[in-house]
Amino acid sequence: MANYALWAPARPWRVTASDRLMSEDLQLSDHRIVLCGANGTLGRAIARKLADEGTHLALLGRNIEAMKAVADGLPNSASGRRHLVVQCDLGQQPSIDTAIDTAEKDLGGIDVFISAAGASQGGIFWELDDAAWQRNLEVKLFGTLRILRSVSARMTQSNRGRIVIVAGNSAEKPDPRMLPGAAANAALLTIVRGLADELKPRGVTINAVSPGPVRSPRLDALMKAEAERSGVTPEQATAAFLERSGVRELAAPEDVADYVAFFASNLSSYLTGTSITV
Numbered sequence: 239m240a241n242y243a244l245w246a247p248a249r250p251w252r253v254t255a256s257d258r259l260m261s262e263d264l265q266l267s268d269h270r271i272v273l274c275g276a277n278g279t280l281g282r283a284i285a286r287k288l289a290d291e292g293t294h295l296a297l298l299g300r301n302i303e304a305m306k307a308v309a310d311g312l313p314n315s316a317s318g319r320r321h322l323v324v325q326c327d328l329g330q331q332p333s334i335d336t337a338i339d340t341a342e343k344d345l346g347g348i349d350v351f352i353s354a355a356g357a358s359q360g361g362i363f364w365e366l367d368d369a370a371w372q373r374n375l376e377v378k379l380f381g382t383l384r385i386l387r388s389v390s391a392r393m394t395q396s397n398r399g400r401i402v403i404v405a406g407n408s409a410e411k412p413d414p415r416m417l418p419g420a421a422a423n424a425a426l427l428t429i430v431r432g433l434a435d436e437l438k439p440r441g442v443t444i445n446a447v448s449p450g451p452v453r454s455p456r457l458d459a460l461m462k463a464e465a466e467r468s469g470v471t472p473e474q475a476t477a478a479f480l481e482r483s484g485v486r487e488l489a490a491p492e493d494v495a496d497y498v499a500f501f502a503s504n505l506s507s508y509l510t511g512t513s514i515t516v
């Protein structure tokens with residue numbers, strides 16, 4: 239429902255383009271959406287936003303019980319269908335192909351694919367060995383590549399679809415203590431830009447949402463590890479990190495979910511190969 243209210247509520251500095259945009263009807267009702275990383279902090283917020291829009295979701299990830307708990311807390315799709323939960327390990331191409339197959343059959347097709355999965359670890363550059371880099375790149379970069387391969391092949395056959403990748407603003411503003419995750423994000427943004435040209439003539443768009451730091455257990459864990467390394471408290475480590483990042487306030491997962499929903503919707507029809515920094 240359109241609502242171009244010009245008057246700001248109580249927190250004027252928090253009224254953003256996203257607030258205006260998201261008061262639009264995103265026309266996502268009964269869209270068939272596959273969401274990978276559905277039980278993560280951002281994944282849960284994205285699932286909630288999309289379920290509230292009436293979509294039919296397939297929730298993918300490794301931890302089936304955690305995903306069932308997410309699904310149980312969501313309203314059914316606009317036509318009353320329950321959301322699907324499918325096990326998927328991004329480390330294994332067969333697991334990915336089976337999960338996408340299952341989702342496609344159950345939903346009756348895939349209109350939108352969203353990747354919000356990832357795993358990252360920080361550290362001082364000269365203390366991160368090959369194994370640490372490989373662990374970091376394995377899920378976020380190679381896992382996303384594997385699932386993109388599976389999904390894009392199907393979408394190009396049906397000549398339609400939208401793909402949204404949750405990357406990270408560390409691609410543009412790398413923190414020296416979190417370089418592996420930043421490198422994975424930078425590679426993903428390059429792939430989004432390049433793959434967009436391949437997909438465009440085939441009716442498929444691909445875009446990225448690049449969050450800065452978001453309030454999440456992931457960030458807490460990274461800050462705790464950084465605090466131990468630097469001999470400060472987690473609060474001090476977080477304050478120093480925010481100062482380096484140039485942000486005054488951590489975003490909420492819902493802020494990120496709004497932009498993912500925008501890219502999933504027809505409002506983004508003419509956008510591809512781009513990225514929004516949140």
Ligand SMILES: NC(=O)c1ccc[n+]([C@@H]2O[C@H](COP(=O)([O-])OP(=O)(O)OC[C@H]3O[C@@H](n4cnc5c(N)ncnc54)[C@H](OP(=O)(O)O)[C@@H]3O)[C@@H](O)[C@H]2O)c1
Binds near residue numbers: 299327
């Ligand atoms: N939180 C932030 O501040 C922030 C900022 C910028 C970018 N990001 C990016 O946003 C994404 C999500 O972040 P988050 O905070 O929501 O992370 P999170 O809470 O740690 O969630 C990570 C998700 O990835 C899934 N996952 C991990 N390994 C997997 C594997 N091998 N196969 C399938 N799924 C796997 C997890 O599912 P299972 O538990 O089922 O394995 C979980 O759903 C990440 O890529 C992160 O880099 C986050």
